Amino acid sequence: MKLLLEKAHIEGIRYYDTYRKNGGYSSVEKALKMSPDEIVEEVKKSGLRGRGGAGFPTGMKWSFLAKPEGVPRHLVCNADESEPGTFKDRYLMEFLPHLFIEGMIISSYALGSNTSYIYIRGEYAWIPDILEQAIAEAKEAGWLGKNIKGTGFDCEIYVQRGGGAYICGEETALIESLEGKRGNPRIKPPFPAVQGLWMRPTVVNNVETIAAVGPIITMGGDEYAKLGAGRSTGTKLISACGNLNKPGVYEIDFNLSVEEFIYSDEYCGGIPNGKKLKACIPGGSSVPILPANLLLHESNGNKRLMNYESLSEGGFQTGTMLGSGGFIVLDEDQCVVRHTMSLAHFYNHESCGQCSPCREGTGWMYKILKNIEYGKGKMEDIDLLWDIQRRIEGNTICPLGDAAAWPVAAAIRHFRDEFEWHVLHPEEAQTRNYGLAHYAEPRTIVAAQ
Amino acid sequence: MIQFSPEKINKVNEIIARYPEGKQKGALIPLLHLAQEEFGGWLDAPVMDYVASLLDIKPIEVYEVATFYTMFNMKPVGKYVLEVCQTGPCMLRGSDQIIDHIKNKLGIKAGETTADGLFTLKPAECLGACGYAPMMQLGKFYKENLTIEKVDQLIEELRAAAATAN
Ligand SMILES: Cc1cc2nc3c(=O)[nH]c(=O)nc-3n(C[C@H](O)[C@H](O)[C@H](O)COP(=O)(O)O)c2cc1C
Ligand code: SF4
Ligand code: FES
Numbered sequence: 255m256k257l258l259l260e261k262a263h264i265e266g267i268r269y270y271d272t273y274r275k276n277g278g279y280s281s282v283e284k285a286l287k288m289s290p291d292e293i294v295e296e297v298k299k300s301g302l303r304g305r306g307g308a309g310f311p312t313g314m315k316w317s318f319l320a321k322p323e324g325v326p327r328h329l330v331c332n333a334d335e336s337e338p339g340t341f342k343d344r345y346l347m348e349f350l351p352h353l354f355i356e357g358m359i360i361s362s363y364a365l366g367s368n369t370s371y372i373y374i375r376g377e378y379a380w381i382p383d384i385l386e387q388a389i390a391e392a393k394e395a396g397w398l399g400k401n402i403k404g405t406g407f408d409c410e411i412y413v414q415r416g417g418g419a420y421i422c423g424e425e426t427a428l429i430e431s432l433e434g435k436r437g438n439p440r441i442k443p444p445f446p447a448v449q450g451l452w453m454r455p456t457v458v459n460n461v462e463t464i465a466a467v468g469p470i471i472t473m474g475g476d477e478y479a480k481l482g483a484g485r486s487t488g489t490k491l492i493s494a495c496g497n498l499n500k501p502g503v504y505e506i507d508f509n510l511s512v513e514e515f516i517y518s519d520e521y522c523g524g525i526p527n528g529k530k531l532k533a534c535i536p537g538g539s540s541v542p543i544l545p546a547n548l549l550l551h552e553s554n555g556n557k558r559l560m561n562y563e564s565l566s567e568g569g570f571q572t573g574t575m576l577g578s579g580g581f582i583v584l585d586e587d588q589c590v591v592r593h594t595m596s597l598a599h600f601y602n603h604e605s606c607g608q609c610s611p612c613r614e615g616t617g618w619m620y621k622i623l624k625n626i627e628y629g630k631g632k633m634e635d636i637d638l639l640w641d642i643q644r645r646i647e648g649n650t651i652c653p654l655g656d657a658a659a660w661p662v663a664a665a666i667r668h669f670r671d672e673f674e675w676h677v678l679h680p681e682e683a684q685t686r687n688y689g690l691a692h693y694a695e696p697r698t699i700v701a702a703q
Numbered sequence: 704m705i706q707f708s709p710e711k712i713n714k715v716n717e718i719i720a721r722y723p724e725g726k727q728k729g730a731l732i733p734l735l736h737l738a739q740e741e742f743g744g745w746l747d748a749p750v751m752d753y754v755a756s757l758l759d760i761k762p763i764e765v766y767e768v769a770t771f772y773t774m775f776n777m778k779p780v781g782k783y784v785l786e787v788c789q790t791g792p793c794m795l796r797g798s799d800q801i802i803d804h805i806k807n808k809l810g811i812k813a814g815e816t817t818a819d820g821l822f823t824l825k826p827a828e829c830l831g832a833c834g835y836a837p838m839m840q841l842g843k844f845y846k847e848n849l850t851i852e853k854v855d856q857l858i859e860e861l862r863a864a865a866a867t868a869n
Contacts, residue, residue, distance in 0.1 A: 326723070338790045338829035369723070376736065376774045377830050379843040412721040417732045417772025420828070434731035434758075436771040452726055493834055496795045501834035539791060539829075580833070582792050596791040600828050606771075 270391035299475030301487035306460030339580025439652035486561035499523035537577020540657035542664030601658035629680030
């Protein structure tokens with residue numbers, strides 16, 4: 255069942271008139287007849303969890319928002335989308351801007367935000383025009399501005415471009431950046447819900463989270479909660495990339511198996527040139543990489559499903575995370591050491607430099623991985639890498655430290671033999687890749703049933 | 704003299720008005736984008752000082768921000784900046800070969816500009832186009848699903864465009 259992308263194929267759906275004719279803004283109409291607290295209640299009942307990566311329950315986050323007398327509150331939408339492998343928010347904003355703006359209006363009303371901001375990564379330079387047009391159209395139709403539809407509620411939405419920095423996806427760095435500063439994360443507490451943008455109570459939510467609010471109001475929180483699997487309610491956008499026949503953005507049911515997602519023609523259509531699956535990072539570059547055999551099945555032998563609980567089954571020993579839904583697939587020709595080195599370079603480049611374990615540790619990890627990849631590594635380097643990542647994790651101001659440590663830890667945990675092979679065969683490692691070893695398992699389904 | 708056109712000044716005022724009274728510094732990053740576009744593709748110190756004066760903040764507050772973000776160029780760049788993504792997911796689909804090809808074809812290293820001032824190669828980190836890899840950012844837009852042939856064609860087109868512009 256599609257909730258978010260249902261109308262994506264309709265010609266001209268980017269424009270207000272077409273969107274409205276196809277049932278658009280009926281969710282806002284319904285919401286404006288409810289009280290703000292009733293909306294928060296519906297979102298709580300829906301079980302919606304933040305789609306930015308951490309999966310925190312949205313209704314609960316909203317209910318934490320402080321409401322001191324006379325102090326403005328803000329809704330800030332996180333459209334920084336910079337986690338490698340993730341490109342779903344871009345799809346929503348480019349093709350369904352009004353679905354997103356509907357969610358912004360309802361959420362602003364529910365939270366009492368008269369001025370809401372969309373912070374979008376600077377590189378998505380053509381998207382602010384699309385959003386600003388949608389906002390202007392919505393305003394023209396009376397869904398934004400002063401005294402919206404006679405409710406007495408005023409609301410303006412502004413789009414701000416970032417300047418190119420992954421760290422600004424972290425909510426407190428994003429707030430700093432919106433204030434016109436360097437993107438250095440703040441020490442928490444205080445949390446944004448109490449002191450956020452300009453020290454005012456602030457809610458930061460991901461684009462996909464906000465976009466889900468319209469459908470939740472339309473169908474009701476209880477109905478939304480019936481979709482999905484257990485605590486993974488509703489639907490999720492997955493951005494699939496790497497070695498796949500049909501990479502792209504898909505809206506999935508949380509009961510879908512990982513195997514079907516990769517191999518069926520309805521989704522990614524399998525791996526090009528009949529190659530075998532070697533490994534996958536299913537939730538954006540920060541989550542642990544898994545070899546094919548662990549990816550497709552839980553420890554009890556059941557098929558692993560595309561939801562929060564199933565993907566994390568087994569903890570970090572044998573599981574991973576749904577994260578942002580950036581699904582990265584590596585085929586049998588890919589080198590795990592090289593891929594991990596590339597990610598280590600990314601985190602080193604993106605560290606804001608405030609905490610020494612992250613600033614220095616990410617640099618050391620990159621250097622060591624580069625040595626191993628280019629045939630200059632020693633056996634002790636593998637243990638040293640393990641040691642460095644362990645010392646970063648949990649010892650930093652923001653979770654970027656963990657995000658940098660986990661990919662390295664998981665690569666060593668599951669692919670240690672590939673690292674050792676690089677050390678033992680430095681020359682051969684320059685001419686060919688290690689290949690599959692024992693990581694893969696023959697797949698059991700051929701195509702979609 | 705560094706000065707926005709009256710039309711751009713209107714835009715500046717419109718951006719500043721998005722922030723509450725006294726919080727106009729919020730407009731800094733958007734104004735730096737405007738300034739970089741307007742004043743030659745990079746941010747020279749006098750340009751940053753001008754932005755500081757528009758926001759009534761100290762120049763150092765602008766420098767420290769401009770140097771933090773990768774999109775702001777602190778030295779002159781070519782007319783066309785080829786920002787090719789090199790992060791993992793793009794690497795899996797051949798971004799290394801695209802970057803090598805551009806280096807060889809243009810005779811420059813990463814971060815360098817061709818002698819004719821036309822092209823700068825700037826390897827970039829994930830640009831949110833991983834499913835359409837390999838890819839590059841060129842000005843405001845992305846060029847996706849790149850191949851060696853597409854890159855060759857693009858470079859020819861840009862050369863032709865620059866020749867007619869002159
Ligand atoms: C280094 C780092 C980068 C992040 N990048 C993003 C991002 O690009 N988009 C996003 O929505 N959340 C990102 N987050 C998570 C945000 O801090 C925050 O949890 C999220 O925006 C909350 O929204 P949600 O509850 O709707 O998911 C990032 C977190 C960290 C630590
Ligand atoms: S963990 Fe890294 S990115 Fe986060 S605040 Fe510390 S240095 Fe900055
Ligand atoms: S890794 Fe290149 S666009 Fe994401």
